[in-house]
Amino acid sequence: MxxxxxxxxNEYDVVADGRVIGRVWNWHGSWSAEANGETHxxxxxxxxxxxxxxxARPKR
Structure with a gap:
């Protein structure tokens, strides 16, 4: 989780297992996500x- x-x-780091795995942010009412070099x-x-x-998180 x-x-x-x-x-x-309006910006957050997404942290799992004590490491930052990506970030999300809100810009003018819509959300964006960035992880592993991909941005949505x-x-x-x-x-x-x-x-x-x-x-987008790599599987272990």
Whole structure:
């Protein structure tokens, strides 16, 4: 399960196992997610953005 660490007014690091695995942010009402060199824009919710970061996370 990932947790969020606030880094700015509308920006969060997504942390899992004590490491930052990506970040999510809100820009003019839509969410974006970045992880593993991939960026996804125009997401409907913070939950969807976090899900995108978790999906991009390398499997162990």
């Amino acid at each position: 990932a947790e969020l660490r606030k880094t700015g007014a 824009h125009n997401l409907k919710s913070r939950k969807e953005a976090i899900s995108r970061v978790e999906q």
